[in-house]
Amino acid sequence: MAQELICLKDLVMEFGKDRVLDSINLSIEDKKFMTLLGPSGCGKTTTLRIIAGFQNPTSGEVFFDGQKINDVPPYKRQINTVFQNYALFPHLDVYDNIAFGLRISKLPEAEIDKRVGEMLEAVSLKGFENRKVTSLSGGQQQRVAIARALVNRPKVLLLDEPLGALDLRLRKDMQNELKAIQQEVGITFVYVTHDQEEALSMSDTVVVMDGGKIQQIGTPEDIYNEPANAFVADFIGESNILDGIMIDDFRVKFFDREFACVDQGFEKNEPVDVVIRPEDVDIVAPDDGHLCGTVTNVTFKGVHYDTIVDFKGFKWLIQTTDFHREGSVIGIRLNPDDIHVMHKSEYSGMFGDYSSYSEEYDDISVVEDDEENE
């Protein structure tokens, strides 16, 4: 079992009348890669800034290695941060930026030189020592920012949307690189992002946040396969979310039809949200299906077609590699493990209907603004 390194207890953060964080309880394990995932304004950056010590919570406690650190200033914490937009010192060159923390802690110049050299090698910036940071590309600045933090050998590295300013290609490369660095140095990473794909591919644990509350904590697989509520189901990947009734354990009813499922532990006849992932639906001939609907829209997406199908006025998104022409009638089959049942929540009815489907739906998260919690 991994050891708990950071513990947040009942954190509440208020800016004036705005409650940005609402009773956050979180345990961060040593040497793990944890991601705080959520839309703009969900409180993820504020949580990170509280861990770093830049902000004091309105109430609640922060523990580090069992010690309460609410009153410990940032410069005394064994935590370093990679800032959004990097916050490199423009008056210093690459070498001096990386050496900054070591010089503050007054290490001998020889030791500094050795460690900065190693770090430059690790982030493949050898030969850039005397370059001005303003003359570097985004990806290079990013590496300097990581090196500047890691060179101090912190116990925890906090990363605030570190890849947000990079283009897609570079972002993918850096994702792999960051994960590799984390495994190599073997320290805890706490990573903030609004990009669900980034979160799923890098993390050991994902914390999904919205409205200042934690919605779900789990492994990427858990979060995707067993979303806790309609918000999580919708935010992580694409989901069709239907109203249903849990007849009994392993039996759920929606569209006036009973389906076998793998969920249990609900009350009898409890109203529930049913999640069906677009890629889990099997398309069959109209007569062989559990349900029968009309294709209203088809978009080619490269690997698959996004097919919108109208079932009695409720539109589903189905992702399939087979092309089904607009207007054709198709049947679908649902296996028990394609169906995921969730308790009703405040988010019920807000997501998961593709009636207003537009082809730009998956770009929406990319255009989001930088999160500034002020």
Add this chain to the structure above:
Amino acid sequence: MKRKWLTAPYIVWMLLFTIIPLCIVIYFAFTDSITGEFTFSNITGMWDYAPIFLRSIWLSVIATIICLIIGYPVAYTIAQCEPRTQQMLQMLIMLPMCMSFLLRTLAWVALLEDTGIINNLVTALGLTPLPLIRNSGAVILGMVYNYLPYMILPLYTSISKINPRLIEAAEDLGCNKSKVFGKVTLPLSMPGIASGITMVFVPAVSTFYISQKLGSPGTILVGDIIESQFKGAYNPNLGAAMSLILMILIFICIGISNHFTNSDSEEEVMMP
């Protein structure tokens, strides 16, 4: 650039009222006042006035340093305030600038005179009057009082432009408050320091009114001498030569200050 002609009025203005007069000054500086022939005597005659030049520079340097010492903490404090408070404080800083320069200086005379307000108070308390006026100290005081806003404003601008994330980054990397200041805030406000120094030093070194009102014959400044060449001594050629030398000295001083404050830093790391 299609819109170049938009700057035409300014270029004409500069040509008429700066470039041409400057050429005239140079012409006068190198011609004899009586014969009108080309001569270096105006320039070489400048050695007699070397002590006055040195005094002007010396007093202005002291005034500039005092302005910097008083102005920096003020500018720093304003930059930390709430935006609305910042605006108000900025207004307060500029308030003295709204008053006539002459009036402000005369007000100091009224305060510092041997029979002025302060000394009246002192004598009323049964003490001997203080020598508050007609010395270098009074001249420096006048300079600091008049030019302090010109130091604070550029300092405030450059400090408030520093990205707060850089301050946090420094704290994150182990700096306490004083180290944050020394390692990040101060170096990044160097452009403000440089322009503040220029804005105070240049008018201070060429001022003439302050020294006439608050100083004594012993604290006469270059500006006064130049004025007297045109008004009393009727030697515009010598006055022109002095102006020219003063200009060169100012350039040298600014060059020195830029050399020490030049960190060619930009406020924000460029985005890709």
